[in-house]
Amino acid sequence: PHWPGLVKMSSAEAGRFFCTAGRGLEPFLAREVRARLGATEVDCVSGKVFFRAAAGPGELRKLRSGERLFLLLKKHSPLPVSGNKGKMLHEIKSLVIEEPKYWLDIISVWRKLRGHEGKTDDVSQENTLALKRKSEEETNIASKRQKTEQVRAIVSEECQVEAGERCVAPERMSGQECWIENKTSSEFPSKGSGENPSANEKLSFSFRVSCRCSGAIAKILTSQEIGRAVGIALVKQCGWRADLRDPDLEIFVHLNDIHSVVGIPLFRLPLANREYIKTAGLRSTVAWAMASLAEISAGALVLDPMCGLGTILLEAAKEWPEACYWGADISDSQLEGADGNIRTAGLMDKIELLKASVKALPLPSESFDSVISDIPFGKKFKITNDAQLLPDILQEMERVLRVGGTIVLLLSQDLRKRMDSLTKCAGSGSPEATADGDSEAAAAKALSVDGNSSSLVLGVGESFLSSRHFGSLVPDGVYAVSLGKTDAFIHKYRKVCAAGN
Numbered sequence: 078p079h080w081p082g083l084v085k086m087s088s089a090e091a092g093r094f095f096c097t098a099g100r101g102l103e104p105f106l107a108r109e110v111r112a113r114l115g116a117t118e119v120d121c122v123s124g125k126v127f128f129r130a131a132a133g134p135g136e137l138r139k140l141r142s143g144e145r146l147f148l149l150l151k152k153h154s155p156l157p158v159s160g161n162k163g164k165m166l167h168e169i170k171s172l173v174i175e176e177p178k179y180w181l182d183i184i185s186v187w188r189k190l191r192g193h194e195g196k197t198d199d200v201s202q203e204n205t206l207a208l209k210r211k212s213e214e215e216t217n218i219a220s221k222r223q224k225t226e227q228v229r230a231i232v233s234e235e236c237q238v239e240a241g242e243r244c245v246a247p248e249r250m251s252g253q254e255c256w257i258e259n260k261t262s263s264e265f266p267s268k269g270s271g272e273n274p275s276a277n278e279k280l281s282f283s284f285r286v287s288c289r290c291s292g293a294i295a296k297i298l299t300s301q302e303i304g305r306a307v308g309i310a311l312v313k314q315c316g317w318r319a320d321l322r323d324p325d326l327e328i329f330v331h332l333n334d335i336h337s338v339v340g341i342p343l344f345r346l347p348l349a350n351r352e353y354i355k356t357a358g359l360r361s362t363v364a365w366a367m368a369s370l371a372e373i374s375a376g377a378l379v380l381d382p383m384c385g386l387g388t389i390l391l392e393a394a395k396e397w398p399e400a401c402y403w404g405a406d407i408s409d410s411q412l413e414g415a416d417g418n419i420r421t422a423g424l425m426d427k428i429e430l431l432k433a434s435v436k437a438l439p440l441p442s443e444s445f446d447s448v449i450s451d452i453p454f455g456k457k458f459k460i461t462n463d464a465q466l467l468p469d470i471l472q473e474m475e476r477v478l479r480v481g482g483t484i485v486l487l488l489s490q491d492l493r494k495r496m497d498s499l500t501k502c503a504g505s506g507s508p509e510a511t512a513d514g515d516s517e518a519a520a521a522k523a524l525s526v527d528g529n530s531s532s533l534v535l536g537v538g539e540s541f542l543s544s545r546h547f548g549s550l551v552p553d554g555v556y557a558v559s560l561g562k563t564d565a566f567i568h569k570y571r572k573v574c575a576a577g578n
């Protein structure tokens with residue numbers, strides 16, 4: 078896809094980062110860091126993408142398919158697991174604690190990147206959040222020392238980042254933990270040691286350790302035990318002060334069967350929290366990923382015929398502002414929400430809304446370059462009981478799409494099956510065995526590699542293709558993504574000839 082504002086910088090000044098991603102979005106994020114940041118050494122694992130990039134906070138903040146971004150301190154193979162807790166804790170402490178010079182360098186990079194954050198546009202969003210926390214902070218403030226920077230990382234937010242994993246932060250430890258003692262090491266002078274006041278001021282950090290632990294190591298040690306051990310070691314080594322509620326610095330330790338990772342979050346809020354979205358609908362990262370598949374170019378006309386609150390349109394219009402967008406929905410309240418979102422985002426001149434049913438769109442045939450839609454499913458939208466709706470939806474989408482255009486749909490597992498059975502009933506006679514197993518395998522492949530879309534064409538699409546209703550639509554990729562509690566599938570099609578041929 079075309080990436081506006083593509084940045085390339087010298088690899089000599091590049092820093093190492095990792096960004097968490099929702100399940101299935103890792104390949105999108107890997108592609109995005111390469112295209113947007115000119116990243117190198119891109120390594121995609123389940124739930125994370127590691128990379129090297131010479132990018133400032135402004136560029137990093139623009140990442141659209143990631144959740145939380147970290148400066149990478151350490152990436153190591155999984156730690157050996159034994160029954161000896163003491164030995165294991167020692168190994169973990171050695172992993173995190175390096176000589177002071179190493180930490181000085183890392184903190185200096187972190188401070189440089191953080192120093193710019195106040196100028197970025199996430200400030201207003203953080204202010205909103207700060208208001209919610211105001212009363213909590215007021216009770217706290219008397220005991221606070223003066224800080225060189227104000228960092229408020231919220232652990233509960235971080236917990237949402239990776240589905241299926243539990244984040245246990247020191248904040249949740251019972252009582253005041255023993256590692257809240259303030260020792261000063263000679264190598265790492267703390268404030269007031271009298272050597273170099275400005276340097277000392279800079280090093281007088283408060284910190285907390287957020288630890289996530291899964292797999293074999295979690296059977297031996299709890300996240301609390303690891304967090305506490307690392308915390309004590311950092312107090313001793315660096316002379317920092319532990320502050321579980323409002324630390325300057327958060328140190329993130331993630332240990333599992335794939336790797337051992339230590340990092341520092343760069344932004345207070347997840348990247349996925351968009352300051353321009355007033356009322357959230359579909360996950361913004363998934364909406365952006367869908368739009369990124371639609372091949373939107375300057376001057377293109379893009380339609381979401383079931384737009385709801387308009388998340389897909391917002392994500393697309395922010396990223397590809399040279400195109401024109403149309404959203405339709407049958408519900409007045411959804412259209413009102415979409416209108417509010419479009420106004421908040423300042424995209425009134427880019428996105429048009431109309432009230433219409435996807436089954437009978439008042440739009441000319443072959444007029445759109447792309448159709449992108451989050452087809453309703455589940456209890457919230459009860460229309461899927463009407464199996465007839467699925468071919469009706471597709472028929473209209475196919476009609477309004479120009480030849481060569483793309484359709485990108487978000488479907489539930491159930492909806493995929495219904496689609497398959499519908500296309501079979503329609504008399505395709507295709508023996509492709511719907512290949513749910515095959516599609517799962519290929520979808521799983523999509524999770525583990527930085528695949529490109531054309532290599533991910535799956536069997537399930539073939540059953541679709543062979544239907545007599547939708548012969549003009551060629552499948553062009555299936556991507557399994559997580560919506561938190563449920564899994565979903567992004568299906569992409571290209572219209573290769575006029576409908577009915």
Ligand SMILES: C[S@@+](CC[C@H](N)C(=O)[O-])C[C@H]1O[C@@H](n2cnc3c(N)ncnc32)[C@H](O)[C@@H]1O
Pocket residue numbers: 357358359382383384385386387388389405406407408411433434435436451452453454458460
């Ligand atoms: C899953 S929601 C879309 C959510 C949207 N992506 C968002 O971010 O808010 C599906 C939408 O389809 C709309 N819908 C249901 N039946 C429809 C129909 N026949 N024609 C047009 N829209 C319809 C619902 O009102 C709902 O807003």
